[in-house]
Amino acid sequence: GGGRSGAAMSLPSEDLGRLHRTLQDAVSAEADAAAEVERLESQLKLALTTAKSKRSELLSVLDELSKRPVTVTALQKTLVGVTVNGLRKHESSAVAAKSETLVRSWKSLVESNSTWGSLTNGSTPQSPGGGSSSKRKSTAMDILDEVRDEHGRVERRRAHIDSHEDQLALKEAAEAERMWEDAMGRTSRRDEEAARRASAEKLRERYRCIEETKRGREIEVLAKIPKACKAISGRSPGNSVSTSSAPGAMSNRKATPNPVLSKLKQQASKIRRSY
Known part of the structure; x- marks a missing residue:
């Protein structure tokens, strides 16, 4: 009796083969997923290392720029002020702080250069609210905020406050x-x-x-x-008077209104x- 019960519980060969293939597919899929996780993890580590090194390189360049004296002409020709100005909103607080410091120093340089130029030309500097102050600020904005394409062409041009053509x-x-x-x-x-x-x-x-x-x-x-x-x-009753009636009968009878x-x-x- 026990032998017959064991024979009844055994799986057919085709069912056992089907389950074996399903198990092999699951093992293969799990191995592929684990390999993909390892590959992505290695890529992430490489990207983090690269970003860290590039950020360090970026900070190194900003430090070098802060140590090197620059001229207004160099700022106008290279447009480095535009690039550094865009880094003031960098996700790295260190990069943003260094960029902010550089932009402030270059802006002061441009404004002081404009004041020196007006003095050497014999003109009298005006009050802070006058035209000379506005012109200095406009010049600094032009140097630090202009946007050029890859060929050096200005993509976005502001209207200059002292330009007669722009005002027209x-x-x-x-x-x-x-x-x-x-x-x-x-x-x-x-x-x-x-x-x-x-x-x-x-x-x-x-x-x-x-x-x-x-x-x-x-x-x-x-x-x-x-x-x-x-x-x-x-159909009025007043018109149905007999012809044989006396002549005075009609005059004596009052007509009934309809x-x-x-x-x-x-x-x-x-x-x-x-x-």
Whole structure:
């Protein structure tokens, strides 16, 4: 009995083979996933090491720039100020701090150079709120904030506050925008007026149709009143007097008014007064 029970619990060979293949696939997939994790981990370590080394290299270059004296002409030609200015928002606090320090020192250099140039040319420096101060700030912004493409062309150009051509261009642009807004406003007002006129005309047409329909019905009523009066008069008791009656009988008898005929006459008089 025990042998037969063991034989009944055994798996067929085809089922055992199928489970074996499933197990082999699972083992292979697990090995591939583990290998992928190791590969990604090694890449991450390499990227972190590279980023750390590049950041160290970046800090080294910024330190060297802070130790080397530069001129305004060099800043204008190389546009290094633009690059360093963009690093002030770097995720590394050390890089951002060094970049901020460099930009401030270069900005002071440009402004002091503009002041020295105005003094050597014989002009008198104006107050901090005057044109010379604004010009110095504008020059510093042009040197540190200009953006050029790979060929050295300026991609974004500010309007210079002391440039007559730029001021004329700004005035023309403002005038063109004002004229455009005025034209669009007039067009909108004309459209609104036309819409109001169309609505009023539709309303008047509706009233005319209602009045014409009402008048037609009243005319039909007026046309039917005489026929109704004749029919009622023909059936009136006052007209059924015998011919053999005495001549004075009609004059002595008072005619009885017909209420239907009186009502029709009142309606007819009201309709006539309305016209």
